[in-house]
Amino acid sequence: MALRLSTLFLRTLREDPVDAEVDSHKLLLRAGYIRRAAPGIYTWLPLGLRVLRKVEAIVREEMDGIGAQEVHFPALLPKEPYEVTNRWLEYGDGIFRLQDRKGADYLLAPTHEEMFTLLVKDLYSSYKDLPLSIYQIQNKYRDEARPRAGLLRGREFIMKDSYSFDIDDAGLDASYMAHRGAYLRIFARLGLEVIPVAATAGAMGGSRSEEFLHPVAIGEDTFVRSAGGYAANVEAVTTVVPDDIDFSNAPAADVRDTPETPTIDTLVAAANSMVPRDGGEWTAADTLKNVVLAIDLPTGVRQVVVIGVPGDRAVDLKRIEANIGAHLGVGGEVGVEAAGEEDLKKHPGLVKGYIGPGLSLDAPVLGSESSTKLPYLVDPRIVSGTSWITGANEAGKHVFGLVAGRDFSWDGTIEAVEVREGDPAPDGSGPLEAARGIEMGHIFALGRKYSEALDLKVLDQNGKLAVVTMGSYGIGVTRAVAALAESNHDDKGLIWPANVAPANVHVVAVGRGTEIFEAAEQLTAELEAAGLEVIYDDRPKVSPGVKFGDAELLGVPTILAVGRGLVDGVVEIKDRATGVAENVPVADAVKYILDKQ
């Protein structure tokens, strides 16, 4: 049945809502697709719900297509499984927690790894039951610190999440690739450009992981790509590690008075005035900057760590957040910030502005075996044989020519500094350039993290218990609606791709004559009889300007206007995307539109 604007539950807005920042948010509100109920929490109005259901249907078909089976979990979940995997703690403030009338703890699920794992454990017991992929399309909840951009980062949102269960790594690889293929088909059908980029697994754990980013300027995710096809999010980029350098002929390290040089800039200036360098000037890249960070662990412990990086590179706290857990032996989300006065007070061995790893391997100042006992991690560019100007652990003194591997060592390397445009792609495919995108989907080869924690084992071919290996795969369904709106609009309104538009044709009756409304009504009926979905603007006393404005705002692909041309036997058919309009004889209108589908 056609949606008639005389009765459709809709009110379009002329003005941009004050609290909407990005175009998709403004337009979805203005065109009456969604309405805000609370920060990051939205109500779907009839037109929005139609788009949402079409996106869901495409996702469902492609998931069914790879043999995944649909189930549906509760959103309200008991704490216990999330305690076993430690995510109850690891999520920190990021999830909604509550208690029932008996005081039992619950959460609103942010994602369902634990429940799926337990369900499979409950039902299955043999390798013959595998492989298995199951999924749901369901409400998710995250207590975002800053919900923003409408549906792009909400607190209640719909995700498709699926999980694969395999007996071995080869099986997981096949399941992962099947999902990867389904995701590419889903986004292609949605008309949504995505770039699969290598990602870190973060709090999810696991080995391999890719994000599907929709490249758009307002995207929250920064990623880098090379002309040669490399793409990764910034957290996941790996540094091209230089070869070790033979240090057998390197001069001995040399401590110098460098008064009042607590910063890299002052140090470089002092070095150039004090110790002229053969064949050029000292630059920040010659210095080793030792940054003291405080890491808030999910356990509540605050751990101080020192990270050594070339002085010309800024540390990137998000990259450190993504990578440091492995070094400290903790899972979950950690908080990373510069150590404060309170933190430094507890470590009097650190001389602010003049911190260094120590002058010899026998007397280390940084590192877990050193006098300070502070873990010392370094950027991967600091390889054996590289020579540095760095702090001598005395106020006003630096050491020149301190050689890595000869004079100092470290506990491990970490990707800790910002990735720059022009840095080489790790796969040799050329220099990196930066881009922004919205994360539309994310696939994880989880491995055995959850199955081990929750003891999901099956009998293998030899009758022995084997831990199942898992994958986890998500698509932001409500977010996809927003991303589609973000990338498909102009200054007049939305321009939906055909596969997800709330209707195929928007029929507008323009004018006051009865014959106009009769003809529009008749064409609406014929279009519907031909299998098309129609919005019919049958409002009797609304001006042509308002009607056309609403049609452009709502964004249905084809606008059919019945108006003054009717006396000459023609109607106007306009392509919303191109703006091209054509007068078509009334009798040919339906066929003309069908041919365009």
Place this chain on the structure above:
Amino acid sequence: MALRLSTLFLRTLREDPVDAEVDSHKLLLRAGYIRRAAPGIYTWLPLGLRVLRKVEAIVREEMDGIGAQEVHFPALLPKEPYEVTNRWLEYGDGIFRLQDRKGADYLLAPTHEEMFTLLVKDLYSSYKDLPLSIYQIQNKYRDEARPRAGLLRGREFIMKDSYSFDIDDAGLDASYMAHRGAYLRIFARLGLEVIPVAATAGAMGGSRSEEFLHPVAIGEDTFVRSAGGYAANVEAVTTVVPDDIDFSNAPAADVRDTPETPTIDTLVAAANSMVPRDGGEWTAADTLKNVVLAIDLPTGVRQVVVIGVPGDRAVDLKRIEANIGAHLGVGGEVGVEAAGEEDLKKHPGLVKGYIGPGLSLDAPVLGSESSTKLPYLVDPRIVSGTSWITGANEAGKHVFGLVAGRDFSWDGTIEAVEVREGDPAPDGSGPLEAARGIEMGHIFALGRKYSEALDLKVLDQNGKLAVVTMGSYGIGVTRAVAALAESNHDDKGLIWPANVAPANVHVVAVGRGTEIFEAAEQLTAELEAAGLEVIYDDRPKVSPGVKFGDAELLGVPTILAVGRGLVDGVVEIKDRATGVAENVPVADAVKYILDKQ
């Protein structure tokens, strides 16, 4: 695509799960339709989800059929609208409350009157926009004290809830009747017998209300009906009020010593031995029992009230709970219990076992204008001119012949006593009989309670602001799945009505020969090509007994067995409901099944 049991995510159970009490719960668990995730919270497995989606689709079609428009609200809602209507308090322990990271209060919606009202207020402003009916099919949350019977009383469940908005009472009546009609069609299509019974509005407020009860022995709701077609839930039954009696010739009241007669039984025995009655014996029906109750109001106040009822009737606390709010001027759920010693201590004017309304209108002991100031409500049978034996407010004394309206008065009447089988139906349609049922739907003519509280007004025909009048209409969607299972099973398993079955045909390959599996595969393909949904038991090494057992347990309407008969060119086609099986030539099998649809 056929559901193949070799890969379907399913495990059937031979034994009844220990924590399942009712048949539907046992069978839905055993047949692998649902799985418990927490008390009153369930996961839907693939077969269950198919049934659920079919129920939803029927509900959706009929709602669309009356012009209702689908929207979708969040489940996580801010407190504020529920504070305005006072339901934040009134729901007491019955809802889930939580706070976000900023300490703002939220609830998981038990029902959405407030949000729908605010949405319409947000979008609409004129009588021309009305009538409007909007609905959603959505998760609801209630923190039940005793979740039980599986999906029948859960804590996370799916409801269809709709809301109508009209400019006047005639409009509300039309919207109410449209929903009533849609509900009857929905339940008819589901194959679920329902009886619409008059109900009280309870915490919802409003004027007219009906429940749609599915009559079944395990139902939690007691209702009464007459052979003449009256049906009401017990809370809503109204007493047939006797006519007033002329008391001008009634003898004066007479106080007697009745030592040690604190109960109705001892009082009746004493009365018969002491004051022989003309033409018969005194019975409990001649006594006026004054019951002292303590009412816990949503505000936290505990209010003592006295209710006078004929001595032969027990008070029904649930009926009092449903009706007393109006007398005390409070909305929301109240708690009612017999007053305890602590309550009585505060009212020394009450002489336990000998409480009465007082001996004359000049010296009342009960009532808001009396010496005790306690509100005094009476059963509707206590009409002017009726004469009673009741307490004289002195230990060991009762008064005989105390005449209502002459000697004592009251603050109001209340439906306070149990309804008995044999009581007359209020509409004169005959004596009442008791029955039990499950509440499948509930419709409320809310009136202006929510629109007034939330200030939903539109301009009327005269350009004046008018408060919109509303209706609210619910159907338990997940509960319908359970009710269907409850009323459609035998000792072997489920027997789904065709409209909601997870498939039309369950094909079973019985035996080991390749030709059997090939024929079964071929029939499966042909049935699907003919538009039927098929479950195909293609498991290669499972015994015929297990396969037939599973087929009976799963409950698909038609079971097609391909087995030994194949050498003679026949397959067995069995009707799950009747158990009737027939051998049919292979070539005719598809047509035979199609003819039965």
